[in-house]
Amino acid sequence: MNSSTAVGRRSGRSCYHFGTVFDKGEARANSMKVPVWNPAVEFLEREALERLQLANLRKTVAWALKTPFYRRRLAEVGLHRPEDIASLRDLRDIPYTTKEDLRESYPRGLLAVDLEQVVRLHTSSGTTGMPTVIHHTQADLDAWTELVARCIVATGASRRDVFQNMTNYGLFTGGLGLHYGAERVGMLVIPASSGNTSRQVQLMRHFQTSVVHATPSYLLHLHSALMDEDTDTSPPSLRKAFIGAEPHSEETRRKIETLFEIEAYNSYGLSEMNGPGVAFECLYKTGLHLWEDAYLLEVIDPDSLRPCAEEETGEIVLTTLQRQATPLLRYRTRDLSHLVGGHCPCGRSHRRLARIKGRSDDMLIVNGVNVFPSQIEEALMKAPEVGTNYLIQVEKRGALDRLAVKTEVHAALFAGDARVLSDLRERIAERIRAAVLVKPSIELHEPGSLPVSEGKARRVLDLRPAF
Ligand code: ADP
Numbered sequence: 001m002n003s004s005t006a007v008g009r010r011s012g013r014s015c016y017h018f019g020t021v022f023d024k025g026e027a028r029a030n031s032m033k034v035p036v037w038n039p040a041v042e043f044l045e046r047e048a049l050e051r052l053q054l055a056n057l058r059k060t061v062a063w064a065l066k067t068p069f070y071r072r073r074l075a076e077v078g079l080h081r082p083e084d085i086a087s088l089r090d091l092r093d094i095p096y097t098t099k100e101d102l103r104e105s106y107p108r109g110l111l112a113v114d115l116e117q118v119v120r121l122h123t124s125s126g127t128t129g130m131p132t133v134i135h136h137t138q139a140d141l142d143a144w145t146e147l148v149a150r151c152i153v154a155t156g157a158s159r160r161d162v163f164q165n166m167t168n169y170g171l172f173t174g175g176l177g178l179h180y181g182a183e184r185v186g187m188l189v190i191p192a193s194s195g196n197t198s199r200q201v202q203l204m205r206h207f208q209t210s211v212v213h214a215t216p217s218y219l220l221h222l223h224s225a226l227m228d229e230d231t232d233t234s235p236p237s238l239r240k241a242f243i244g245a246e247p248h249s250e251e252t253r254r255k256i257e258t259l260f261e262i263e264a265y266n267s268y269g270l271s272e273m274n275g276p277g278v279a280f281e282c283l284y285k286t287g288l289h290l291w292e293d294a295y296l297l298e299v300i301d302p303d304s305l306r307p308c309a310e311e312e313t314g315e316i317v318l319t320t321l322q323r324q325a326t327p328l329l330r331y332r333t334r335d336l337s338h339l340v341g342g343h344c345p346c347g348r349s350h351r352r353l354a355r356i357k358g359r360s361d362d363m364l365i366v367n368g369v370n371v372f373p374s375q376i377e378e379a380l381m382k383a384p385e386v387g388t389n390y391l392i393q394v395e396k397r398g399a400l401d402r403l404a405v406k407t408e409v410h411a412a413l414f415a416g417d418a419r420v421l422s423d424l425r426e427r428i429a430e431r432i433r434a435a436v437l438v439k440p441s442i443e444l445h446e447p448g449s450l451p452v453s454e455g456k457a458r459r460v461l462d463l464r465p466a467f
């Protein structure tokens with residue numbers, strides 16, 4: 001379908017291609033060239049992609065039937081053999097798998113292979129309770145690495161880059177996931193892990209880091225740290241950042257891009273689906289391409305469970321299509337997003353998700369009004385005076401809920417007229433009220449005074465008593 005030329009720096013496995021782009025899936029070559037890792041799969045025509053999905057779904061059901069959990073679950077709907085799946089539509093007969101199912105199957109109720117075949121396990125970071133565990137065979141890790149390599153190359157990063165991975169290297173999947181993908185691409189990888197900001201800065205300067213991977217909140221913190229240095233500039237070698245692991249707004253991305261003078265790409269993943277490498281933005285940033293040969297994507301209304309239309313926000317549901325050790329069928333991620341319509345100018349056939357709005361379980365109900373922290377962030381970050389860190393706090397005052405937003409603002413504001421600060425407080429409060437229909441009280445803080453997280457930021461403090 002597309003012509004490609006390998007331009008890899010090393011011989012052996014072809015590793016870096018420029019695919020010719022086709023507009024809207026038609027055989028009309030676009031004059032632009034986009035970097036591609038695996039053109040054979042990334043440009044696969046819809047029909048061929050669905051044939052591959054069906055074959056992989058049957059394999060996945062066969063693996064799932066080896067686990068006590070799915071044997072029982074699938075028998076309840078009369079599914080006993082992989083051949084019982086005649087088409088992709090039959091997926092709808094399979095029951096959903098939830099985070100609770102994973103927790104109840106902890107530690108090995110979902111293991112589909114002999115323990116000797118397992119080479120690694122990862123757990124989630126446990127943001128919303130007890131962590132879940134995912135086991136991997138070597139083939140699983142290889143497949144995961146391939147997906148991450150595709151993501152990296154789709155952003156235009158290449159083996160010529162120096163990649164500093166600023167996410168945690170432990171059980172959290174962000175560290176090792178990106179690490180192996182970047183090595184597969186052939187980048188020079190600095191496994192810096194998270195935290196130790198002065199060391200991060202030193203590494204960036206000494207080794208001319210050109211691409212970083214971090215949570216958006218950590219990158220904003222890192223920028224403040226760079227500004228505190230005498231040099232007062234971000235490293236000139238830096239050109240790209242992969243940001244993910246936590247919800248963030250378009251305004252936050254723009255802030256990162258402007259502060260560092262770089263391009264920032266959204267990376268989505270969850271440990272239940274390996275980790276990073278599930279969906280990623282390409283050079284065009286028109287949504288996150290989800291690798292549909294590896295994951296079957298559904299978006300559903302979380303209440304009625306009916307499938308959502310394109311552009312309609314709902315819960316992302318994913319089925320693994322390549323994972324042997326821990327197959328997951330129709331896993332309800334609780335993450336909210338929608339499918340982006342139309343075609344991406346890059347020409348990839350894999351559909352795109354809009355940026356994640358948050359989790360269905362992070363929604364706050366404040367005096368009966370549904371409020372997503374991401375809406376507050378978006379409104380907040382539109383104010384140019386706002387700095388890089390903030391905290392949302394909800395508490396009970398008598399019968400009513402009280403919403404407070406604490407945010408850092410530029411230091412110079414504290415030296416001037418007190419009226420400037422009170423005007424700013426009012427402006428921010430109004431902006432948030434317009435976005436979420438609840439007017440918060442606003443506290444303005446000096447840079448560096450709110451608590452900083454080195455991994456996923458904890459932005460919401462709900463101090464209301466639990467009933
Ligand atoms: P935990 O569920 O304990 O936080 P994970 O480390 O597996 O454990 O985190 C995955 C979750 O992080 C996703 O389900 C999603 O809620 C969030 N997440 C990951 N990447 C992004 C992103 N790019 N934008 C928004 N949220 C994200």
Ligand code: ZN
Pocket residue numbers: 282283284289344345346347348
């Ligand atoms: Zn694209």
